[in-house]
Amino acid sequence: MLLGSTKKNRQGTKTMKIAVISGKGGTGKTYFSTSLAMSLEDVDFFDLDVEEPNGYIFIKPVISDEIQYNLLVPEIDEDRCTFCKKCADACAYNALSILPQLKKALFFPELCHSCGVCSFVCPVDKALIEVEKGIGIIRKGKFSKGNFIEGKLNIGEPSGVPLISGIMKDHLDPERTAIIDSPPGTSCPVVESIKKADYVIIVTEPTPFGLSDMKLVVEIVKDLGKKTGVVINKDRGDSKITEEFLRKSEIPIIFRIPYSLEIQRSYSKGIPLISTVPGIEQKLKRLYEDISNG
């Protein structure tokens, strides 16, 4: 395939990478993104909310693989170590402590960022080697419309960023459409999950909280130069402040989901949006076409 040519899948439609983000948690990222994926054909669904992956609840995939995701961490051979402290001095995260009098090398794995600086500066052959340590699990499987890929961070691990970037590097197929369910918030993990996206969908709720957090993610999306559109969830017909902000920022509202107790009940049981609201599958298909036609 020629570089730069428009990527198309088997059906001949364009393949897009669409990331779904929110800023504020609980606005309906997962609820929306799972139904978007389920309404398309030949699609890869990525659950990158690795701290709390919940996409499986709605997608109901058949899991075929569980792969441990490893990072490299140092292991020090105290018989070879000269306790020169170069590794501990170089570590920007205070993950190593060297006690020359006691001839002890202490390693705090929860502080380690697996950058490799310790093994780079160690002057002694084989005194400090890097070994693999699991920080989470990648679960892969299939659902009726394509592939399911999920990252799940081990409890107690501080950062999901390496797991997210690892999944994007190893499992994102440039030839296929991908729907990416991102983590909440406005920091690093979100940036990592949308770096490779062609389009970013922001799911918001029309409250002051939703608006305040949406403003922050809009900044990120703009900084990264991504095309974006907003889904207003829990819309009670009084979303004026949100609409006004979006109009001023020239960001289109691409979809609305009404506020409804029936939807909330259905959501709470793990029933996807497309099985709850009649006709919404067609609308989501059209939304995807509109996005991919620019």
Next chain:
Amino acid sequence: MDKPREIVVLSGKGGTGKTTIASSLAVLFRDKVIADADVDAANMYILMDPYNIKGGDFEGKPVARIDSKSCINCGICMDLCRFDAIDVINGQHKIDQLSCDGCTLCSLACPEKAIQMEPVMVGKWFSSDTEYGKFVYARLDPGAENSGNLVTMVKHQAKLLAESEEVKYILIDGPPGIGCPVISTLSGADYTIIVTEPSISGISDLKRIIKLSDHFRVKSGIVINKHDVNPENTRKIEIFANENNIDILGKVPHSFCIIDEISKRTIPGGQCRELKEPLTEIYEKIINYFELKNETEK
């Protein structure tokens, strides 16, 4: 004066009502300092209406910068970087500051010493007065890293205030998830109020946050928000809590009043009838827990 007790409100899953519960409890607790540790997506200030706002910049970990005049574009840094933070733009190696983790490996490895580590401002923290007491909060710049450290900063400022004001409690609204900012919020806490909702997602995340809280040996209690949306799942949460010896602090029904009050930027606790009773129950259970604890510790 005893050390102030830290009460943190967490949820795992986002949007279950942490800020609703935390702000409403801030009205009930008299003797406390309030803090918002959700520095990624801080919202509590919207309801607390702070004034006398003071604060400062928050400096993040230094990140790398390549001096293009000394750089010979050998590419050693790019090969070594494990964060994919170095790109070649128009033939020149450049650091993507959003991806740089600040590990210093590139600057140590550069044969031309062309890479320097430079601090960046990544956020701001504030301390303020409110109708309900002193309030500390912060704002991380969008896309920045290190929110765990900013959380630690917020908690530290709240602790200093609590000590100088001689108050008994620090009431902290926490971030969602189970990662670094949550770990920073939990470390040193005395009680975790976990706000959940009776959805499958809510229950799944509840179990993960309980594990984390147990890991840090912090006593936890559960608030079930919107309990009437799915009574069957509410029952499941109650059984789970019972089996694991965790208190159910209170159950809050679905309420349009809460949504309307938040839309008006007012704290829902004082206004919404359906919130009053469960809130009083939550408040009393926590106060009783600490009074009992104080007795036994003496």
